[in-house]
Amino acid sequence: MKKIFYLLILLIPLKEYSQTALQIIEKADAKMRGASSYSEMSITIVRPKWQKTMTMKNWSQGNDYAVSLVISPAKEKGSVFLKRKNEVWNYLPSLERTIKLPPSMMTQSFMGTDLTNDDLVKQSSMVVDYTHKILSEEEIRGFNCWKLELIPNEEATVVWGKLIVWIDKEDYMQLKVEFFDEDEELVNLMEGYEAKMYGDKKLLSKIEFIPLEDEGHKTVIEYNVWEFDKDIPSNYFSTQYVSRLK
Numbered sequence: 001m002k003k004i005f006y007l008l009i010l011l012i013p014l015k016e017y018s019q020t021a022l023q024i025i026e027k028a029d030a031k032m033r034g035a036s037s038y039s040e041m042s043i044t045i046v047r048p049k050w051q052k053t054m055t056m057k058n059w060s061q062g063n064d065y066a067v068s069l070v071i072s073p074a075k076e077k078g079s080v081f082l083k084r085k086n087e088v089w090n091y092l093p094s095l096e097r098t099i100k101l102p103p104s105m106m107t108q109s110f111m112g113t114d115l116t117n118d119d120l121v122k123q124s125s126m127v128v129d130y131t132h133k134i135l136s137e138e139e140i141r142g143f144n145c146w147k148l149e150l151i152p153n154e155e156a157t158v159v160w161g162k163l164i165v166w167i168d169k170e171d172y173m174q175l176k177v178e179f180f181d182e183d184e185e186l187v188n189l190m191e192g193y194e195a196k197m198y199g200d201k202k203l204l205s206k207i208e209f210i211p212l213e214d215e216g217h218k219t220v221i222e223y224n225v226w227e228f229d230k231d232i233p234s235n236y237f238s239t240q241y242v243s244r245l246k
Helices: 001-013 021-033 101-105 117-121
Strands: 036-047 050-061 067-073 080-085 089-091 097-100 130-140 144-151 162-168 174-178 185-196 203-211 218-228
Touching: 021 130, 021 144, 021 162, 021 203, 101 117, 130 162, 144 174, 185 218
Parallel strands: none
Antiparallel strands: 036 050, 036 218, 050 067, 067 080, 080 089, 089 097, 130 144, 144 162, 162 174, 174 185, 185 203, 203 218
8 A cells, every 4th residue: 555655646746837946046136136236225233222224335246246335324434345256355444444354254243233244245146056946836925936945055155054035926026035054943034025116126125134043133124226237337346446435
């Protein structure tokens, strides 16, 4: 009887999808990046007894170049984070110096938020550094989504042991991401809200990062401006120019 049961299981057709998990991730990633982009956003650190808001301007070009300028508060104003391919640099206005961040610093908190330096500059890539699998289809806040599992490649230098990602089937927005450590314990949660049109792209304007082990802690990112395929001078992504960004 057991043999017959297993044969019947094998004969049940697996659900086929019109796209592979990698194609879905690639489309979602490309939509958020574009050939180039410019954005203005606020980052709010929420704690049980206080909160703090920073504002930033960001420029990017493809997957290899990105730069972020802190506008406020006054104490951090003028700080710059620059990504050039696999290198990350930090300009400190108080010292008038640009320093290269070692790989060990990529896992550290970005300016006291619940984000890491790696999260900010997206040094690790959901497309390149992981293998991808469609687990199922689910509805998240009224959006029909693919539920995907991402496992890091052996050679990838990434923080997470596994990611579970929900991407909506119509506009390829990342509605939800669960972050697991190397022991496959769920430690962080990212959720996106308030879809808006930025030019001809529908994207989530509000992102919440929640560390599940720290009750009452979260970091909220809100995009006030988001423009794509803009002509950005190449010197914006040079270490010599970061002190002149405005």
